[in-house]
Amino acid sequence: MTSNQEIDLFKIINKTFTSFFRFIKDNLLMMFFLTIIGAILGYFVSPVLKKYESRILVSPNYGTVDYLYNEIDLINSKIKDKDTVFLNSIGLTSPISKISIEPVNSVYQFVQESEKNYDLIKLFAEDGDINKVADDEKTSKNYRVHQINIITKKQTLNESNIDKLMHFLNENKHYNEVKKVLIKNNEARIISNGKTIEQINSVLAKFNTDVTDNKSPNLVYFNDNNQLNDLINTKNNLIKENESLILEKINSTNIIKKTSHFLNIQEESKTKLLVIVFPFLFLSIFLIIKMILKK
Template sequence: MSTNVPNNSEEQEIDLTQISKKIGNLLQDFNTFLFSCIGFFVKNVRVILILFVVGLALGLFIDHRNKSYKSEVIVAPNFGSTDYLYSKIDLLAAKIKERDTVFLKSIGILEPTKITKISIEPIVDVYSFINNSDQNFALLKLMAEDGDLKSIVKETTTSKNYAFHTITFLTKGITNNEKGIQPILNYLNTSDYYNKIQKVSVSNIQERIKTNQGTVSQIDGILNEFSNATAGNNQKSDKLVYYNENTQLNDVIKTKEALLTEIGNLKITLLTSDKIIKENSTAINIENTASINGKMKLILPFLFIFIFISISFFIAFYKKQMLKAEQKAI
């Protein structure tokens, strides 16, 4: 047993020595590689500088020539026209992708070749969605029990029920409202079916406002009569027995307040019902910096240098292997 202990110690010393040698060799190889890289850059510094300048100049030229801009329009589809809006945008997106300039010109777009993409997405507003009706809240609560709430609020079936949506246009070069955006909005508002619904809806809103205003006038008359009677006579009036209890009077006042609130909301709805797809706000010619747009001046110089280094190392590797093959052949 005593003879095995020295042997184990010697083996451990040998293992440590071998590990130290391997680490030393790796460090030496790394130093050699680092020295070769420095030597390569020193040797080819002129070529690298030329490639950098050429790449920078070419990148600036491409960025300037192919400047991409983004325009956004926030819209509110009226009269249940959300599905109609999305189908129209899908059709426009397909026509733009196909470069169908004949169709795009036919709907009034003066510079169809400038538009490169169009898309639409909802503005997620869960609170407004819930406040619109108790049914929406119950539906969202039910759906959330079986899935992730974050994904549910962004689902197509849910998102289409939001009030506002953003239409995004991508264009080559600067556009303006008259040449690009307004013709598309006019196209979206061209629908015989929804025009008929619009007329009926507007008429119904106006009639409802008129009816509510008449009811408010009647309530005002009753309240004035009650006020005059109580001011002129402290005794109970036969005509005002109905209002003997304060709770009954409060109900009348609450009814009036509810009617006035509804009239205000109906007037706002009437104001926004002048179009099928109502434009709320527009932001045009925002420089598009997504992906590689506007970044070629940064990409090309390093891309050219990387290609040059790759080719140089490939040639050096090929020559080295060819030399080894020739030496073996000898």
């Protein structure tokens, strides 16, 4: 680059900066005014655009996962159709923007629940990333806990609304009949396991007495054939099964069991940025208009 070219470049840069600062000086008052107006408008518009989210954690029981998801889809379609009669009948009396449902990722708990679940995850993970498998719909729909999300524009949802919604989700006649049968079967299983445990305890007690009195003709037989260990293992497995069945009974009082809920949580939205966005928008429009008029 020659010295003349360097001088010309310097003149261009200097002229550009001079024009820029002159423009700022000539329009400073208007730009300041637009910035203040934009910030004030953004401040007052932000609360109008606020959203609140209510979250309900539920456990679908008795094979009701697909039923639950379909019911949430139905409610969401009613929201889009603005069917206030239906929505009011199920407790959603407040203006609802959207309702959705998603599984709560608990792949480790899912694996621990049964050997079948472990084998299922292992099978799915053979050809892919375990994290993708955990989030896949085929896997995640089998998680115990799911989260219903309800979006409102105001802090209007209360306990009564949630109770009515849960009542609606739990009034399916078919699954309530399934519930009765399975509860009856589980109770019978608990009683049967308890009787077997008592029988095993009697055998073990007799064996301990015979060993203590040195009159057990079956001592060698037990040791050689591991029958004593088998009995103890069977007893422990039955105890674990009963604990699981009792816990399932507690968690399965409804076909859709609500475990907890959190109401009217203000979303972390971008509306707070409007106090910056609006001034920037107004200034941009002003600059564009000025450039057009200048031409």
